Amino acid sequence: MDIRVCGDTLFLIMITDGKKKKQFLGLIFLHISGILCIISEFVLWTNDFSIFQLFQLEEIINHLIYLIPLVGGLGILISALNILIFNRKTYKFWYILLIIILNLLFYFLLEVFSNQGAYLWKYMGIYVIISALLFLLFGILFQFSASAENS
């Protein structure tokens, strides 16, 4: 119920409220998402193992996919910082990078779901990455709707 109210409020802000609020919220969401992504790399995903440990244990070349949360998180943080500092000067490149990272996370989740299945839900990792994904999605939506407003 609370999640639904929260979603409705966010959607309302996105449609109606002012540009500065959207930009501010978008940047905060992007930063939170980046931090959560990096954290998700090091929390438990399976029994006693984080994704980073799994990456080290298995054959590295075939398990590069397990590095997506870490690389994606760093990418999100860099893009968010650049959007914050340079504002509208080079924003298109960073937005496209954010969309690529979003699709990478989608791909990562699809792969992990099809490989690990139902066991994932017992551990922390999946919840952290899903919340990071949602923050990223809302961050991008807020940023786009802010930059689409007439300046």
Place this chain on the structure above:
Amino acid sequence: MEGKKNQKQKPNSSKYKKHASENSLGITEDQFYIALGHEIRRKILKIIGDNGFSSFSVFKKQIQSSTGTIYHHLDVMKEFIIQDKKKKYYLTHLGEHAYQILSNNIESIEIVSKQDEKAEFNKENRLVDYFLFKKLFDYFSSQTKKSIIILFGILLSISILSGINNLQIFLFFIREGSVEEQLFYYFIIDSITIFISYFILICTTEILSYIIFNNHNNWEKFFNILSITYLPILIYLGIYTILNLVFSTIAPLFFDILLLLFQVWSMILLAKVISMVKLVKFERGLLLAILIDYGTFMIMLIVNNPFR
């Protein structure tokens, strides 16, 4: 004769009266446009609309006009603006509606004038234009019948290529097929899914653009041009087929990353199509494209049920 004429005119006049009474919201259409008919009044509306609320000192700072002038314009806009006890100005429902109309109009005027500018002055072939298939967009906009034939050609060739490679395709997502059947089985299944997904893409985009932008214009043009968004997927399938024929041992991760980049290319093209046809900014188009992508991802997640 005059009596008959009057009798004939009566129903019309009663309709007119009924219509007029239905519009009795305290403001007529003329008054509505008069209230929007001055630069300062539009600025006031924009300041409040952009920030959610505003105060008189902000108006004075941003508009740089005398106190009396601003009060005069605020008085003209009394149907659009309300003031609370803390002296903050907010938009009424009518004011919000006027703000939406204003911002949509500014946006569409900007987009159309940019399109005209590009057509007249910017004839250089930049690398970005090749990536955005600028010439194809121009061609598809002018040639309606041929573009439908090309649309069918693109979709059919995608289904043939995905059938040959045993791939399942839904919108911009491609997965490997699991069931081993004869080749024509995959071709038929892929043809059906690709045409259904094209139909779903049109419907969802139309519905979302109606909900978010309140815009349902040009759907025929949209139907024709939308096939351009599938070109990157077609190119990806071509590369996939050739590389699989030439090099048999390529890591699947390479194809996945390649597909991801082509998906983003498709999304950017979809955003471009939406911004062109619906006359909204590119960012708004990208917003819709992301929403559609996210929705597709959810469907894919349900199909690959993690609880099985």
